[in-house]
Amino acid sequence: MRSKEVLKQLSPYKQGKQTKDIQKEFGLDYIVKLASNENPYGFSDKVKELFRASEPVFNIYPDGYTSELRYLISEKLNVNPESLIFGSGSEEIIQMLCRSYLTIGDQVIMATPTFPQYKHYALIEGAEIAEHPVNEDGSHPLDKMLEAVQDNTKIIWICTPNNPTGIAISKEELENFLNRCPSDVLVVLDEAYVEFLQPEKDLNAVGLLDKHPNLIVLRTFSKAYGLAGLRIGYGIADPLIVETLDKVRGPFNTTSAAQQAAVIAFSDQDFIQHTYRENKKGLKQFQAFLTSIGWDYYESEANFLLVKTPKSGMDAFDYLIKHGFIVRPGELLGIPNTIRVTIGKEEDMKIMENILKDYQEQLN
Structure with missing residues (x-):
């Protein structure tokens, strides 16, 4: 074989x-x-109470639309429910993005070092990788990443705060980057650690989606919410991007237990x-x-x-x-x-x- x-x-x-x-x-x-x-x-202790009080139902498929969690997050973030995509951790959404948008010869741009699965899944789809070393302080070299954009560039990955350096970009840096980035290049903003940011450093990235339909914001329940063992995360993007990702998403890719726990965890701020x-x-x-x-x-x-x-x-x-x-x-x-x-x-x-x-x- x-x-x-x-x-x-x-x-x-x-x-x-x-x-x-x-x-x-x-x-x-x-x-x-x-x-x-x-x-x-x-x-959250409220998640523990949920599983103590509720008998699990394992013989029924989960809600493939992730309805309860979808509507909760859409209301909280003030976004269209159709702007949300859910995955087995945000990592699965990274895999969906590569599968949906990359073919042999396409280019992706990223900092290095950063979350390694960006590169891993892009290589599997045959993409070319343009890596740019982080600045001396561990921050993304955003100008160099923009300069590297070519006709075959499909995705730019930005992890903020960056794993493993921990450095976060500023709102001004992000807005400047998005204003200069070609509109046909997908910008993936991975905010796996967004809950640890100081409030004044929050990018309010979701508020930029209307102006920049080539942006997708990724978040996860694995870090601050403490649900790493249940594997659930989500992305927020233009509904056309979500519709594209749904075509490669498994129909029941998040479990009932993960959805239930995420609803409770998200509600316990x-x-x-x-x-x-x-x-x-x-x-x-x-x-x-x-x-x-x-x-x-x-x-x-x-x-x-x-x-x-x-x-x-x-x-x-x-x-x-x-x-x-x-x-x-x-x-x-x-x-x-x-x-x-x-x-x-x-x-x-x-x-x-x-x-x-x-x-x-x-x-x-």
């Missing part, structure tokens, strides 16, 4: 080491996973505010600690910090994992000599800080 030739150049996604693997390998009981930017505070406050506090404390031991980092508007390490990121990763802390080495993300650390609970972060302090002392 012969697959697409490009698949020989690609590798399946490799997730970070899991808790059970670490426990078995190092004989540890205390394991803290800070590698995948999950919510350390779990998810008190939990989101709690997550926001705790993350901001933990981020500032961790930044202050790093400064105290002489380490640098990229400024972050997300729930993680890309830390510059004195030796390789793999070396710091190995030291931390032996002490029960799982982080993501920068060598796997495209920025050597760094580690990406999810901001965890205060008590866990304090323990990790002591471990990193010991590590630094051993290097001296």
Whole structure:
């Protein structure tokens, strides 16, 4: 059997080491996973109450239109219900976009490093990849990305705050970019971490859709809402884009359980505010600690910090994992000599800080 030739150049996604693997390998009981930017505070108690009170119905197909969640979000965001597309996480929508708009020889433009699935799914469709290194501060090189637009350019990917650097673009930068971008190029604005932005830095990207019908905004319930295990996300775009994506979307691509949980989670903004406050506090404390031991980092508007390490990121990763802390080495993300650390609970972060302090002392 012969697959697409490009698949020989690609590798399946490799997730970070899991808790059970670490426990078995190092004989540890205390394991803290800070590698995948999950919510350390779990998810809304109201979601827990939902599943305690309701018996699951697994023998019936889910609502393929995602009606209840669709109408809730459309009302909250003041958008047409037909402007919403739902996926198994926003990642599935990325896959839909590539499948819908890309063919062999088309070009896509992105920063590097950024979320790797943009490139992965584009390559599968035969697209050419134009990657532009992030600026020294980790921000998107928007001018260079615009200069790279050609007649065959179909999609430009913008992740803000960017994963893995954590840097967010400003509203002025976005509006300037959209005003200069050709209207036949699809701009994908991935706001997976939008709930962690300071209110004054919110792009209000949804408010730009009427003026820029070539824009699609992606969001997810996997990060701040704490529903990563249920896999549900959504996109907001011109109804014509949504109609196109619906043609490649699986008819029942989000589960009943995910839809129900997302409805409850979206309605509980008190939990989101709690997550926001705790993350901001933990981020500032961790930044202050790093400064105290002489380490640098990229400024972050997300729930993680890309830390510059004195030796390789793999070396710091190995030291931390032996002490029960799982982080993501920068060598796997495209920025050597760094580690990406999810901001965890205060008590866990304090323990990790002591471990990193010991590590630094051993290097001296």
